[in-house]
Amino acid sequence: MVSVTDIELADIFPGSSEMAQRMRETDWAGTALGDPTHWPDALRIPLKIMLTSRFEMWLGWGPDLHFFYNDAYIPTLGIKHPHMLGRPLKQVWAEVYDDVADQVARVRSGEATWNKALLLILERSGYPEETYHSFSYSPLFAGDDTVGGLLCVVTEETGRIISERRLETLRQLGLKLSTATDKPSLLTAVHSAFATNERDFPFAALRLEGEQTEPAWATAGLNDVTPDSHGLIVDLPSGIDWPTGAWDRRPTKAIAIAIPQFGAEQSAGTLFLGLNPYRGDDPDILNMAQLAASQIGAALAHIVALSNERRRADRIWSVSRDIMVVVDVEGRFVSVSPSWTRILGHAPEDVIGRHFSDFMHPDDVAPSNSALSRALSDQDLNNYENRFRAIDGTYHRIEWHTTLEHGQVYAYGRDVTDRRQVEAALNESEEQFRHLVQGVTDYAIYMLDLDGHVSSWNEGARRIKGYEPEEIMGQHFSQFYTEEDRANGEPVRALETARTEGRFLAEGWRVRKNGERFRASVVLDAIRDDEGRPIGFAKITRDVTEREISQRELEAAREALFQSQKMEAIGQLTGGVAHDFNNLLMAVMSSLDLLRKRLPDDPTLHRLLDNAKEGAQRGATLTQRMLAFARRQDLNLDCVDVVQLLSGMNDLVQRSIGPEWPISTRFPLKLPAVRADANQLEMALLNLIVNARDASPDGGPIVISATCEQVEKRSSRELAPGTYLRLAVKDSGTGMDAETLRRATEPFFTTKGVGKGTGLGLPMVHGMAKQLGGTFELQSAVRKGTSAILWLPIVGVEPVKVAPELPQVVPQAECRLKILVADDDALVLMNTVALLEDLGHDVVEAYSGRDALARFKEHQDIDLVITDQAMPNMTGTELIAAIDQVRAGMPAIIASGYGDDINLQGRDVERLGKPFDQAQLARAISRVMDR
Structure with a gap:
């Protein structure tokens, strides 16, 4: 049975929360507050509100403000929970009581207070910790209008304040790094950005590879630290006056993190950040350091790129083989590169400030003044040429390119004197070259106009294509193409490709004057004038018919080797x-x-x-066929008379296959003996005859013929030189397509129905012939029948009579x-x-x-x-x-x-x-x- 006291306690401390349970279990009678049943409503009512609320709340009552709090406030207390329940406020928050004592006094006088994100150093985790709280103190009035206690509603904002502070630091870092153009300005930007957040980072130091750490004091005890890009937290050596930043005590730990160097495995330096002495383990601090290091690395890469670009520009100016000059609106030289001295001999100080006409050929001054006017009107000059006098009195032809910047003309000029001399020499030898081209007979070399009409014709073109010059000059080159290529628009496509891309390459069939086709390799080049305008085409044709034939023969040999x-x-x-x-x-x-x-x-x-x-x-017969194909069967070799062998089996075979397939033989009067196993050869011939019958389902003759053939050299059939009996079994049946013919001698490949063939007949014949030193081949075409041909080596002795088994x-x-x-x-x-x-x-x-x-x-x-x-x-x-x-x-x-x-x-x-x-x-x- 529940006692009255328990019911009353449940009414005073309502709910099932942890703190309601603890308050019900506390012996309040032994405290200064006394029996809870005697507590005034001014205390009991706020207690009920606090225990049933999910907001962080605490309540102090009595002269010493004995401490009550709800479940939401437990994380704020930290390790002080639960033994601070009922203790005086001064004891609960002894470390910050002085910071709020004036507000407590104001509450006791009946005034409510409010604080927004107030910094409090709390020792709730076993060490002083930076925290931020927004809270209000409200007086709790007793029945006699006196203040009996206070109620505090609080929100901890530590995480928000610190996160916003760090994000602002990263923003400041990005802004300041964006204006850094060299390493000193980068160091200044880093220090300036982290100086805005001396609470999280009491100090910042940056050590760049090959540079001194900034500031210099940061080298103490940190020179040997070599972190990676993930960063690490290190203990700071004691005995050094480390900067305290916004705090009253020195940091004991710092972050060391490598600055990434983009495009290289090694780091560009190390960033050191002193850590807040009033923060414990903070897993997010390394993430922020990694972001900061990445920003610094990116800025450093930008600085390196700028530096390289400056050096490249300086190097181009210094080492360029072309002359570089800057000219003002009046035509005076503002600057000249060292190449001026190398090419023309004048020292730069003798040129700068003088008008360009002082160094120019008199005939070129007026045109050059006009060109300068065009350049000053923002019209770039390209390939503009004039003559400048060298220090030795000679003139050099300079080809200029210009651009306008800030009212001055920037130009670079190339000395083309030697090139013009070469061009003159080439012009002189043009006639010799024409004779040379005309004398080439292995290549058809001729010119076409813009529409494709023949405008020149060399001896090689006459020999290869068969036309005399007077027959072909003025004719369209499309007549060299086949009819199908002309219908497909190939000549037009060739001209258009050469016109747009500069060159057309192709290989195809062309037609001679007599109608004969030949395989041609063709090059068609566009010819342009000095202004870059197309004026015609140069065409070179080579007869590669023999090469094409050789290529096909090579491919056939490769395919035979593969098979x-x-x-x-x-x-x-x-x-x-x-x-x-x-x-x-x-x-x-x-x-x-x-x-x-x-x-x-x-x-x-x-x-x-x-x-x-x-x-x-039957299985044994099957294995014998497999061994025959593999050329590993046991052969009893004798000298066999093929005519006698066929005569002995002809009647039996004819009766077996039926009269619809009459067998006839075509042999010369005398055939030499072959070296073979008579039984295996008989089986092979029987296989070939049965296959011939099956390939002619409607009947038809089967012809067996034999001839003596001499092989002089190793042929595509892989036969050694010697004399062979060519034994053929020919039918007039359905024949085979190319793919079936290719696979016909593969084991287990058959075109017969299920259960009508093992696919080992032809492989057995092939293997037996190979084992005897001959070969086997098939010749067939669809609807033209098949010839199965055995090549067997001939021996020069009389055949042996085979005794009956x-x-x-x-x-x-x-x-x-x-x-x-x-x-x-x-x-x-x-x-x-x-x-x-x-x-x-x-x-x-x-x-x-x-x-x-x-x-x-x-x-x-x-x-x-x-x-x-x-x-x-x-x-x-x-x-x-x-x-x-x-x-x-x-x-x-x-x-x-x-x-x-x-x-x-x-x-x-x-x-x-x-x-x-x-x-x-x-x-x-x-x-x-x-x-």
């Missing part, structure tokens, strides 16, 4: 993929072989197994062998071991060349080594060579999916291509053990 490099890169990638795919097929095919032996006699299971074996065989039978092992098998692919190794064990052999496994060598040394009874070729760190051939160091002549088989030559010096090694089945493995073992 060759691209196909080589694709081939490397394709070969790598095929090698890894071979290893996978090896595992699949060998596993299927072993599985067949272990399956029950169930036709369904055997059919499924046959399907899997057929799929693996016998059915593959797994030979039985004649004896049980101990075989070391090495392969870095775990799947291939596992299946090879399974095939060998199924043949009845004992197997030692190794996962690398080094592992195999170690196993070989451990087992003295190894009968045979079977190793993969492409293994990291140690290849198969390297392994066999290392084993020979341990036991020479060890029977060995190297298995590889690549067609690379595998040779060991003086060593007979059996080669086994991947993927292989159990029968191929068994025959390889039989062959090597028989040897």
Whole structure:
């Protein structure tokens, strides 16, 4: 249950503010004010107003003015809160009581007071602090009309006053720096601006690079300070009489900040600013210092620019090769530059004050007086020329340019005496030059008038364009252009460009008199007179037809090189993929072989197994095509009779593709043999014939032809010199556009529908031909059919009859062998071991060349080594060579999916291509053990 006292206290100290709560919790009975329930309304009513107001307010009551305040006043008290509640006013604000004592006395007499932004040094943060407050003191009357206390409504304006003061300092700094034209005036401007704010900055000092710090006393203890553009606050050394500014105590800290030097990394100097001793940490003071430093840096840059401009002007006046003079309205020299003495020899003191006519050729005086009148009427003279007498009596021709400033003529003149002599010499040699131009035969050089009509014609123009001078003089030059260029306005555009820009450059097709077109490089220059007016055009034409042809041939060679490099890169990638795919097929095919032996006699299971074996065989064929494109397939090279090969496959192929595509051959009576793999060549020809059929969906003849061709030097087909059989398969089908033709031999590119082609047929043919030392090319055009051409090297021996392939039978092992098998692919190794064990052999496994060598040394009874070729760190051939160091002549088989030559010096090694089945493995073992 709430006591009556609590209810009464809540009425006296209303609200939920912090100070209302603290006042309710204070034991007022123990103070001079006594029990709050007995306080008069003159105190209780203002208390309620104060506690429920958001304005800063405090209240003093009683003879000692015991102190009450609301929540809004807490920041002003600072660290004095909350223990100053109820204390006498003299104790609360002891540090400033003397400043307001007279106002307190006036309030006690019943008079209200008002203060606007009064400076008070308060110790509310643990140190004396500069503050500004606007406040009023109002008397609180007791019931007997006496003053029982006072009420103060206050607004702290410290932040506003200081911010406005600093902004005004920056404004003053900008104004004063704007008039600074040198470093001394800049120093004066800085000191003057900061002198207007000695409260924030009791002193200011500026140290410029290469200059003494101003004022000199500021060097004490600050010379070693090297701040950056962000500035830093430093402690001032003691024992120095630092200026106090507007305060009664010296500053203890100062800002040091670098003055930026625009366009350079190093600073232009350092600004030192003493800091207000009555302010604590002020995060904004560095921002203001940075703005001030930037203003000073900008002003310093302006001063440097002005100084440089003055020096440049002085240097131009002193070192200019041209004469510079100033002439008054009467024509007397006011000033002359040192170049006058260098060119004419007279000392400046002998010239200044004299009329220009004293030094001029008599014939030029009257015209020059007229020119001076024009110059004085604010009409600038340009390229005005007259003659001045040198000290040696000779005359120099001077070309003048003038401008009028403040009633005086400023002029600079260039000595053109030598130039005029050269021009005279050129005029004398003009006839020689005409003969020289006329004798040029490699260039057509001729003149045109302003409308484009031919006005001169040299021998080169006659030779290149075919017109005699009398035929072409007076004719318009547009007749040298093609009809389409004339229709597009090219001649008019050429003349207009030369007229406006001075020159026209172009390269295009032109026409000779006989109608023949040629490629021309053209230069058309505008010719102007001494006044700059166009008077005609000079035209130079060069026949660059041969260069154009050479350029096209070079571009074609570059494109061929690019295509060759691209196909080589694709081939490397394709070969790598095929090698890894071979290893996978090896595992699949060998596993299927072993599985067949272990399956029950169930036709369904055997059919499924046959399907899997057929799929693996197709994969093997695919990898062989990929290896063929990459030129890494295993080829069995023989001398092959192409005619016999085609005869043997012709009927089968014709039945396969259908009668709509009749196959015919065109061969000479006798063709030499080629060096090739008969099976691969047969497959390549079959691919080309099928492609010819697919390119002719409506049917049509397919012609196979062959000729012997001699290549004398390395051609664009990249064929070495020698004799080749050119074997072509031609159809009359849809043909290919240029882009399709360019990509036709890229692997996996096909124009056939989904599921109708792998995109490896033509790449396989291309790779096989390259591997044989020949090449493959396609010639095609849209709706004109395609010719697929094989170039195969010819050999000078009789072809070998190809024996029919016998059915593959797994030979039985004649004896049980101990075989070391090495392969870095775990799947291939596992299946090879399974095939060998199924043949009845004992197997030692190794996962690398080094592992195999170690196993070989451990087992003295190894009968045979079977190793993969492409293994990291140690290849198969390297392994066999290392084993020979341990036991020479060890029977060995190297298995590889690549067609690379595998040779060991003086060593007979059996080669086994991947993927292989159990029968191929068994025959390889039989062959090597028989040897």
